[in-house]
Amino acid sequence: MSAVRVDDIVALVGGRYQGPRERLIRGVATLRDASEEEISFLGNPIYAPQLRTTRAGALLVPNDVEGDDPRYIRVAKPHFALAQVVSRWFAAQPKLAGVSKLASISPKATLGSNVAVGPFATIGDGAIIGDNVTIYQNVSIEAGVTIGEGSILYPLVSIYHGCKIGSRCILHSGVVIGSDGFGFATEGGRHHKIPQIGTVRVEDDVEIGANSTVDRAALGETVIGEGTKIDNLVQIGHNVCIGKHCLLVSQVGIAGSTEFGDYVVAAGQAGVSGHLKIGKGAQIGGASAVFHDVPDGAKVVGNPAVPFREYARRDMMLKRLLARKK
Amino acid sequence: MSAVRVDDIVALVGGRYQGPRERLIRGVATLRDASEEEISFLGNPIYAPQLRTTRAGALLVPNDVEGDDPRYIRVAKPHFALAQVVSRWFAAQPKLAGVSKLASISPKATLGSNVAVGPFATIGDGAIIGDNVTIYQNVSIEAGVTIGEGSILYPLVSIYHGCKIGSRCILHSGVVIGSDGFGFATEGGRHHKIPQIGTVRVEDDVEIGANSTVDRAALGETVIGEGTKIDNLVQIGHNVCIGKHCLLVSQVGIAGSTEFGDYVVAAGQAGVSGHLKIGKGAQIGGASAVFHDVPDGAKVVGNPAVPFREYARRDMMLKRLLARKK
Amino acid sequence: MSAVRVDDIVALVGGRYQGPRERLIRGVATLRDASEEEISFLGNPIYAPQLRTTRAGALLVPNDVEGDDPRYIRVAKPHFALAQVVSRWFAAQPKLAGVSKLASISPKATLGSNVAVGPFATIGDGAIIGDNVTIYQNVSIEAGVTIGEGSILYPLVSIYHGCKIGSRCILHSGVVIGSDGFGFATEGGRHHKIPQIGTVRVEDDVEIGANSTVDRAALGETVIGEGTKIDNLVQIGHNVCIGKHCLLVSQVGIAGSTEFGDYVVAAGQAGVSGHLKIGKGAQIGGASAVFHDVPDGAKVVGNPAVPFREYARRDMMLKRLLARKK
Numbered sequence: 001m002s003a004v005r006v007d008d009i010v011a012l013v014g015g016r017y018q019g020p021r022e023r024l025i026r027g028v029a030t031l032r033d034a035s036e037e038e039i040s041f042l043g044n045p046i047y048a049p050q051l052r053t054t055r056a057g058a059l060l061v062p063n064d065v066e067g068d069d070p071r072y073i074r075v076a077k078p079h080f081a082l083a084q085v086v087s088r089w090f091a092a093q094p095k096l097a098g099v100s101k102l103a104s105i106s107p108k109a110t111l112g113s114n115v116a117v118g119p120f121a122t123i124g125d126g127a128i129i130g131d132n133v134t135i136y137q138n139v140s141i142e143a144g145v146t147i148g149e150g151s152i153l154y155p156l157v158s159i160y161h162g163c164k165i166g167s168r169c170i171l172h173s174g175v176v177i178g179s180d181g182f183g184f185a186t187e188g189g190r191h192h193k194i195p196q197i198g199t200v201r202v203e204d205d206v207e208i209g210a211n212s213t214v215d216r217a218a219l220g221e222t223v224i225g226e227g228t229k230i231d232n233l234v235q236i237g238h239n240v241c242i243g244k245h246c247l248l249v250s251q252v253g254i255a256g257s258t259e260f261g262d263y264v265v266a267a268g269q270a271g272v273s274g275h276l277k278i279g280k281g282a283q284i285g286g287a288s289a290v291f292h293d294v295p296d297g298a299k300v301v302g303n304p305a306v307p308f309r310e311y312a313r314r315d316m317m318l319k320r321l322l323a324r325k326k
Numbered sequence: 327m328s329a330v331r332v333d334d335i336v337a338l339v340g341g342r343y344q345g346p347r348e349r350l351i352r353g354v355a356t357l358r359d360a361s362e363e364e365i366s367f368l369g370n371p372i373y374a375p376q377l378r379t380t381r382a383g384a385l386l387v388p389n390d391v392e393g394d395d396p397r398y399i400r401v402a403k404p405h406f407a408l409a410q411v412v413s414r415w416f417a418a419q420p421k422l423a424g425v426s427k428l429a430s431i432s433p434k435a436t437l438g439s440n441v442a443v444g445p446f447a448t449i450g451d452g453a454i455i456g457d458n459v460t461i462y463q464n465v466s467i468e469a470g471v472t473i474g475e476g477s478i479l480y481p482l483v484s485i486y487h488g489c490k491i492g493s494r495c496i497l498h499s500g501v502v503i504g505s506d507g508f509g510f511a512t513e514g515g516r517h518h519k520i521p522q523i524g525t526v527r528v529e530d531d532v533e534i535g536a537n538s539t540v541d542r543a544a545l546g547e548t549v550i551g552e553g554t555k556i557d558n559l560v561q562i563g564h565n566v567c568i569g570k571h572c573l574l575v576s577q578v579g580i581a582g583s584t585e586f587g588d589y590v591v592a593a594g595q596a597g598v599s600g601h602l603k604i605g606k607g608a609q610i611g612g613a614s615a616v617f618h619d620v621p622d623g624a625k626v627v628g629n630p631a632v633p634f635r636e637y638a639r640r641d642m643m644l645k646r647l648l649a650r651k652k
Numbered sequence: 653m654s655a656v657r658v659d660d661i662v663a664l665v666g667g668r669y670q671g672p673r674e675r676l677i678r679g680v681a682t683l684r685d686a687s688e689e690e691i692s693f694l695g696n697p698i699y700a701p702q703l704r705t706t707r708a709g710a711l712l713v714p715n716d717v718e719g720d721d722p723r724y725i726r727v728a729k730p731h732f733a734l735a736q737v738v739s740r741w742f743a744a745q746p747k748l749a750g751v752s753k754l755a756s757i758s759p760k761a762t763l764g765s766n767v768a769v770g771p772f773a774t775i776g777d778g779a780i781i782g783d784n785v786t787i788y789q790n791v792s793i794e795a796g797v798t799i800g801e802g803s804i805l806y807p808l809v810s811i812y813h814g815c816k817i818g819s820r821c822i823l824h825s826g827v828v829i830g831s832d833g834f835g836f837a838t839e840g841g842r843h844h845k846i847p848q849i850g851t852v853r854v855e856d857d858v859e860i861g862a863n864s865t866v867d868r869a870a871l872g873e874t875v876i877g878e879g880t881k882i883d884n885l886v887q888i889g890h891n892v893c894i895g896k897h898c899l900l901v902s903q904v905g906i907a908g909s910t911e912f913g914d915y916v917v918a919a920g921q922a923g924v925s926g927h928l929k930i931g932k933g934a935q936i937g938g939a940s941a942v943f944h945d946v947p948d949g950a951k952v953v954g955n956p957a958v959p960f961r962e963y964a965r966r967d968m969m970l971k972r973l974l975a976r977k978k
Contacts, residue, residue, distance in 0.1 A: 448771055451746065464790050466788070468746065468807075470746070482808055484807045487745060500826055500863065502863060505806065510735075510881055511731035511732035511733075515897065516897065517899065518735045519859065520731065520734055521735070521738045521739055521742070523738060537863050537885075561902040561903055595921075597920055597939045636974070640974060643974060
């Protein structure tokens with residue numbers, strides 16, 4: 001771990017700070033666990049009481065926090081400041097380097113410069129791997145896949161043939177991109193497979209969490225827009241189009257052909273039916289089940305999902321009725 | 327891609343068509359994206375307005391669609407016709423061939439003719455692999471597994487020891503078959519494992535989506551009936567028995583020992599408790615939570631799930647009460 | 653399979669038994685399937701009618717079961733007795749032995765005695781693998797991981813760098829431990845990654861089901877307490893702390909920084925928001941969505957989750973209103 005002067009931290013995050021400037025910081029920790037050589041942060045007001053008891057040597061806090069603790073570094077967004085500090089000095093992790101002799105790489109694949117490939121990974125015919133891509137052990141990259149520069153594929157990722165992954169993407173272990181969409185035509189008492197001949201396009205700067213799945217399109221493309229971040233165990237159906245800079249929290253499921261505008265947030269376990277339009281900047285509550293279109297900027301919640309105001313009024317009404325019947 | 331005469335397409339699907347018969351079709355696309363050399367289809371009435379604007383060279387439409395566009399090929403079931411056309415001419419995908427020298431195959435395993443095995447796959451003692459089976463890279467097949475002819479196991483599938491997979495099955499990346507069921511006996515403050523000594527039997531023509539899991543039985547068998555199609559991230563508990571030709575959409579969960587009749591449909595994120603009986607042809611709504619048996623042919627919905635009619639009446643009543651209280 | 657005298661079974665489980673003592677038992681089966689050479693059990697009263705028709709040669713039943721069938725072995729907890737009997741005599745399964753030459757093991761890793769490693773597994777620099785650990789094919793163990801003695805990692809498990817797995821743990825296929833938590837700071841219209849520099853600690857005697865995911869902490873540790881059992885497709889967010897001897901059924905999701913006391917039970921598909929405290933011994937119903945703290949020993953259910961009593965009263969009130977409006 002590095003030793004960093006508080007001075008340098010304050011300069012990086014552009015914060016207001018009145019304390020001792022030469023103090024050395026050697027790590028980052030939670031308010032509860034931090035030692036005097038570590039910096040901590042207040043990211044959620046429910047932890048504010050811990051500001052008084054923490055032993056941290058410096059504290060990233062919101063501009064408007066009360067008190068005058070000399071350790072306070074006041075910033076507009078402590079989470080963003082934390083991201084800057086950790087990325088700059090404290091995010092070292094073991095790096096894969098070189099191309100393992102135990103990988104199976106098609107002679108018809110194209111690898112950019114400085115590509116790392118772990119053992120037991122496979123790269124198929126015609127795949128194009130950009131510069132500085134890291135492909136960990138046991139990753140499967142089928143024929144015709146393209147991966148943009150700087151992307152990281154953690155162990156045991158599977159990319160089906162012909163899918164496109166953008167630059168600086170991060171795909172965590174167990175992610176599956178391009179498996180067949182769930183498309184069948186029922187005839188004569190049997191479900192006949194509709195071959196899924198489309199593909200998947202994951203744009204730049206997308207992160208996808210462990211064991212999430214993105215199905216290839218029946219026809220055309222399933223799209224994950226630039227800068228969108230997807231958590232673990234999320235399901236994206238065939239021909240879904242997710243806008244840019246969306247956040248999909250774990251176990252969310254989006255059924256086929258649904259379109260999300262940019263900056264949509266879907267909280268954990270939310271589900272969205274197929275063939276819907278979810279407007280730009282819409283917010284979907286945790287464990288909500290969305291069966292209808294959602295307008296731009298709307299907030300919906302509940303199973304079935306309704307506008308947040310209606311949800312709150314329903315809840316209040318039920319409570320009142322219940323109180324009366326006692 | 328092939329070039330196919332519209333004539334031949336009409337003959338294959340048995341459709342009614344009045345347009346130019348020599349036109350060549352070179353691919354399949356959505357109404358929005360199709361060019362004049364591509365065929366498209368109307369699978370969902372919400373896309374009917376696009377019939378007027380699509381540039382597609384031919385159109386698979388339902389028998390009763392209005393208008394007299396010369397491109398219309400009228401059929402009873404456009405989805406089924408699409409499946410036929412794509413399967414016949416447009417579903418080419420890269421095929422694995424041969425047995426990789428980088429696979430680890432027990433000398434005590436038996437491989438049929440024309441089996442393909444990718445690198446870093448393992449096949450255990452006593453496994454029996456049928457003719458024309460495709461086993462992609464990094465698939466794990468443990469001892470005593472049997473796989474019927476023509477089945478496809480995509481990369482990173484795991485089949486635990488002794489499980490049986492039928493013929494013409496498709497298992498997508500990350501599928502796990504035969505992991506231990508969740509069985510514990512609590513005694514003295516600790517949960518003691520009940521060894522799961524049963525197995526899993528997946529019958530013929532089953533497809534299972536990416537990262538879905540099917541647990542082995544505690545005793546006896548967990549069964550997935552013939553022709554059943556399972557989407558991604560679905561959980562099938564130990565000793566569950568799923569009937570034939572069911573459809574389980576993504577993120578569905580079925581708890582232990584529950585039995586499904588044939589032709590049950592469970593929409594996305596539905597959950598079903600253990601030890602229940604879901605009748606033949608029953609339909610379970612999306613995000614529904616089923617805590618009781620469901621009779622043959624019934625449709626249930628909601629959390630907790632109730633018959634569809636009761637659900638609709640509850641919803642209407644709440645809306646009325648809400649309007650009154652405003 | 654062994655042949656075991658009923659006598660020996662009665663002695664092991666400490667049961668009351670009046671039947672013939674020399675009978676030989678060669679296996680274990682359900683009431684419906686058992687033959688005269690097999691033992692069965694009554695674990696759930698709904699199957700009691702099958703006691704009359706079963707052909708089983710011996711029956712583990714609760715102390716208070718009616719009747720005087722000479723095959724009855726009366727015990728306090730038939731499930732626990734079953735676990736004992738199966739573990740002692742009938743749980744044989746193929747075992748991996750030795751270290752495969754097809755694995756990739758860092759010379760800087762430390763392996764205890766009697767470790768088994770399958771083909772195409774990787775073990776990174778500085779990893780420490782305890783005695784009698786079994787690592788199946790295609791498992792990925794990154795640098796600095798420690799695994800306690802006797803643990804079993806089934807095929808295709810992924811453990812990210814620096815995570816700690818206790819002794820006698822069982823991790824099923826597709827489990828991912830230590831993937832990045834879902835942490836981003838939004839600034840200038842983009843989501844900036846907060847590097848997740850914490851780790852995961854899985855304590856002793858934990859079992860984790862297929863394709864479940866446990867994210868590493870942003871800072872500090874994500875913890876799974878001793879003896880806790882987790883089913884398939886469960887999501888554990890960053891900095892979550894799960895107490896000892898909890899049971900998390902399949903498809904449960906726990907959002908970041910939430911703390912569970914000991915002996916919490918969360919039924920299938922339940923979701924719990926972030927930064928909550930779930931008290932010791934609390935029970936969360938299936939498909940419930942928990943948005944608030946839960947006190948010790950409380951039982952909550954529903955979406956949104958409320959105390960069980962309130963849930964039951966809401967339900968009854970709705971039914972009454974509905975009856976009146978008909």
